[in-house]
Amino acid sequence: MGQITLQDVQKSFGPVHIIKGADLDIADGSFVVFVGPSGCGKTTLLRLIAGLEDVSGGKILIDGKNVVDTPPAKRGLSMVFQSYALYPHMSVRGNIGFGLKMAGLSKDDTNRKVEAAAATLNLTPYLDRKPRELSGGQRQRVAIGRAIVREPKAFLFDEPLSNLDAALRVQMRIEVTRLQKQLGTTAIYVTHDQVEAMTMADKIVVLNGGKIEQYGSPLELYERPANLFVAGFIGSPKMNFVTGENAAQKGAATIGVRPEHIKIERDGAGGWPGTIAVAEHLGSDTFLYVDAGPLGMLTARYIGELSLHAGDRVSLVPDPARIHRFDASGNALRN
Amino acid sequence: MARKSTTQRVVVSTIGAWFFGFLIFFPILWMVLASFKTELEAFAIPPSFLFFHWTTENYATVQERSDYFHHALNSIIIAGGSTLIAVLIAIPAAWSMAFSPTKRTKDILLWMLSTKMMPPVGVLVPIYLIFKTFGLLDSRSGLIFILCLGNLPIVIWMLFTYFKEIPRDILEAARMDGATIGRELVYVLTPMAIPGLASTMLLNLILAWNEAFWTLNLSTSNAAPLTVFIASYSSPEGLFWAKLSAASTLAIAPIIVLGWFSQKQLVRGLTFGAVK
Numbered sequence: 156m157g158q159i160t161l162q163d164v165q166k167s168f169g170p171v172h173i174i175k176g177a178d179l180d181i182a183d184g185s186f187v188v189f190v191g192p193s194g195c196g197k198t199t200l201l202r203l204i205a206g207l208e209d210v211s212g213g214k215i216l217i218d219g220k221n222v223v224d225t226p227p228a229k230r231g232l233s234m235v236f237q238s239y240a241l242y243p244h245m246s247v248r249g250n251i252g253f254g255l256k257m258a259g260l261s262k263d264d265t266n267r268k269v270e271a272a273a274a275t276l277n278l279t280p281y282l283d284r285k286p287r288e289l290s291g292g293q294r295q296r297v298a299i300g301r302a303i304v305r306e307p308k309a310f311l312f313d314e315p316l317s318n319l320d321a322a323l324r325v326q327m328r329i330e331v332t333r334l335q336k337q338l339g340t341t342a343i344y345v346t347h348d349q350v351e352a353m354t355m356a357d358k359i360v361v362l363n364g365g366k367i368e369q370y371g372s373p374l375e376l377y378e379r380p381a382n383l384f385v386a387g388f389i390g391s392p393k394m395n396f397v398t399g400e401n402a403a404q405k406g407a408a409t410i411g412v413r414p415e416h417i418k419i420e421r422d423g424a425g426g427w428p429g430t431i432a433v434a435e436h437l438g439s440d441t442f443l444y445v446d447a448g449p450l451g452m453l454t455a456r457y458i459g460e461l462s463l464h465a466g467d468r469v470s471l472v473p474d475p476a477r478i479h480r481f482d483a484s485g486n487a488l489r490n
Numbered sequence: 491m492a493r494k495s496t497t498q499r500v501v502v503s504t505i506g507a508w509f510f511g512f513l514i515f516f517p518i519l520w521m522v523l524a525s526f527k528t529e530l531e532a533f534a535i536p537p538s539f540l541f542f543h544w545t546t547e548n549y550a551t552v553q554e555r556s557d558y559f560h561h562a563l564n565s566i567i568i569a570g571g572s573t574l575i576a577v578l579i580a581i582p583a584a585w586s587m588a589f590s591p592t593k594r595t596k597d598i599l600l601w602m603l604s605t606k607m608m609p610p611v612g613v614l615v616p617i618y619l620i621f622k623t624f625g626l627l628d629s630r631s632g633l634i635f636i637l638c639l640g641n642l643p644i645v646i647w648m649l650f651t652y653f654k655e656i657p658r659d660i661l662e663a664a665r666m667d668g669a670t671i672g673r674e675l676v677y678v679l680t681p682m683a684i685p686g687l688a689s690t691m692l693l694n695l696i697l698a699w700n701e702a703f704w705t706l707n708l709s710t711s712n713a714a715p716l717t718v719f720i721a722s723y724s725s726p727e728g729l730f731w732a733k734l735s736a737a738s739t740l741a742i743a744p745i746i747v748l749g750w751f752s753q754k755q756l757v758r759g760l761t762f763g764a765v766k
C-alpha cells in the first residue's frame with residue numbers, strides 16, 4: 156500500500172516561504188509527476204515527503220498515518236536522486252543490497268532479491284563492478300535497482316533522467332513507466348520537462364512559485380487548463396495567447412489557442428492574417444511562426460508537409476471549439 | 491608528427507622532473523653522505539662526493555653520546571599523541587562545519603587559520619610561564635598539548651575540505667535506505683572519509699615530528715624528542731658536521747620510511763576530489 160496525502164504542507168527556509176500550502180491526494184499505485192519551471196519547489200516538496208526536510212507546517216499522511224515526525228529511514232519510501240548518489244566504495248551488488256542489509260535481511264535472501272532486481276534491469280553482468288566503472292545509463296539503473304529491491308510503499312524520483320542523453324532518456328522513460336506499472340507501486344516523479352510529465356504520468360501536479368496550480372490527468376491539463384500558467388506550460392509548442400479586441404469579442408481578457416488547433420489558409424480573408432517568419436519542415440509536421448502584426452507572433456502546426464515558406468502571407472483561423480478563455484486574473488472561464 | 495612532439499614533450503618533462511626532484515632531494519642526499527665521512531672530510535674544500543673513506547663511526551659515537559631510542563620514543567609519543575588528539579577534536583568540528591554550516595562557519599574557519607599567522611615566538615614567554623606554573627616544562631604531555639593546539643587549525647581545515655567533498659546526496663541515500671545515523675557513519679561516511687583522514691593524519695604526523703620551535707624551547711632531556719637530539723650536535727663552530735648529519739639522518743629515517751610506504755595514500759588524499 157502506498158497512499159500519500161498532503162494537507163496544507165508548508166516549508167520555509169529561514170524567512171523565505173518556498174512551499175505555500177500544498178494539498179494533494181495520491182492514490183495507491185498511481186504515477187504522479189510534479190512538473191514546473193526550475194526553482195518552483197518540486198525538489199523541496201519531494202524531500203518533504205521523503206523526510207529529508209522537516210515541514211514548517213501541515214501534515215503528510217502515508218496510508219493514513221501522519222509521518223511529519225518520522226525519520227526518512229522509517230517512512231518506507233525509496234528515492235532515486237538526480238545525481239544517482241550511488242555508494243562509490245560499494246559494488247553494484249552492495250549498492251542494490253544496502254537497504255536490505257539495513258533492514259536486517261539474511262545474506263541469502265538479500266542476494267536472491269538483488270539478483271532478481273539486477274536481472275530485471277539488465278545489470279547481471281555488472282554486479283561486481285564499482286559505480287565508477289559503469290556508464291551513466293548503467294548507474295541510473297543501479298539507482299533504480301536500489302529503489303525497487305526494497306519493495307517500498309512509494310518511489311520518489313528527482314529528475315532521474317536529466318543527466319542522460321536524449322535517446323537514452325526516451326528509452327529509460329518507457330522503461331521506468333513499464334516497471335512502475337508492472338510493480339504497481341506508487342511513484343512520485345519530479346521533472347521540469349513537460350513532455351516527460353505528459354508521457355509518464357497518470358496524474359500531473361503543476362507547480363509554480365511554491366503553489367500547486369493544477370492537479371489532474373495529462374489530458375485534463377491539456378484540454379482544460381485551470382489558468383494561464385498551466386495553459387502555457389503544458390503542450391509543445393506553447394499555446395498562443397491573444398488579448399485585446401479579439402479576446403473581448405469572446406468575453407475574456409485573454410484567449411488561448413494551441414498551434415495544432417489553428418487552420419492555416421494560404422490566402423483567406425478571414426481569421427488572423429500575417430507573414431511567415433520561420434517555417435520548420437519536419438516531414439511529419441510543419442511548424443509556422445507567423446508575425447501577425449498587432450497580435451504578435453503566433454505558432455501554427457500542420458500535420459504533414461505544407462509547402463509554405465518564410466515571407467509567404469497566410470491567414471490563421473482558430474478552431475472556435477478549441478479556444479480557451481481566461482479572465483483578467485488569468486483563471487480559466489468555463490461556459 | 492603530433493605523436494613525435496608528444497614523445498619529445500614526455501622526454502623533456504621527465505628529464506625536467508628528475509632534475510628538480512634531484513635538486514630538492516640533494517640536501518638530504520648530501521646530509522646522508524656527510525654522515526658517513528670523517529669530521530675532517532665532512533667540511534673539506536673542495537668536498538668529495540662519493541670517493542672518500544666511508545665510515546660508520548659517527549653513528550656509533552652519536553649513539554654512545556646520546557640515547558637515540560630515548561629521543562625517538564619521545565618523538566613517536568609526542569607526534570603520535572598530538573596527531574591523535576588533534577584528529578579526535580577536529581573530526582566533530584570539521585563534520586559539523588561541513589554538514590551543517592551556519593552563517594559564521596567561514597568566519598570561524600578563517601579565525602582558526604589566522605592563529606597560524608602569528609609567529610610562535612610572540613607567545614613564547616607567556617607559554618613558557620604557563621608551562622612553568624603548571625609543571626609542564628620538559629614533559630611529554632606538555633609538548634603533546636602545545637603541538638596539538640598548534641596543528642589543530644590545519645587539521646580542521648584539511649578535514650573540512652575532505653568532508654565537504656562528500657556529496658550530501660549519498661548520505662541522504664543511505665538514510666532513505668533505512669540506515670540509522672550510526673550505521674550511516676560506519677558503512678557510508680567513514681569508508682568515504684578514510685583517504686582524507688589518512689592523509690591528514692600523515693601530514694600532521696610529519697609536521698609534529700619535525701616541529702622544532704616548541705620542542706627545543708620547552709624540553710631539555712626527559713621529554714626531549716629527536717629535534718633536541720639533532721640540536722645537541724649543532725655548535726656555532728660547526729665542528730661536528732659529520733655527527734650532526736648522522737644524528738639528522740637517524741632522526742628523519744622513521745618519517746621518511748613512513749612517508750615512502752604511504753606515498754600512494756598521501757597523494758590520493760591530497761588530490762581527493764580532483765579525480766572523481
Ligand SMILES: Nc1ncnc2c1ncn2[C@@H]1O[C@H](COP(=O)(O)OP(=O)(O)O)[C@@H](O)[C@H]1O
Pocket residue numbers: 168173191192193194195196197198199200
Ligand atoms: N536548503 C535550502 N535553503 C534555502 N533555500 C533553499 C534550500 N533548498 C531549496 N531552496 C530554495 O527553494 C526554491 C525551490 O527549490 P527546489 O525545490 O530545488 O526547486 P526545483 O526542484 O523545482 O527546481 C529555490 O528558490 C531554492 O533556492
Ligand SMILES: [Mg+2]
Pocket residue numbers: 197198199314
Ligand atoms: Mg530540483
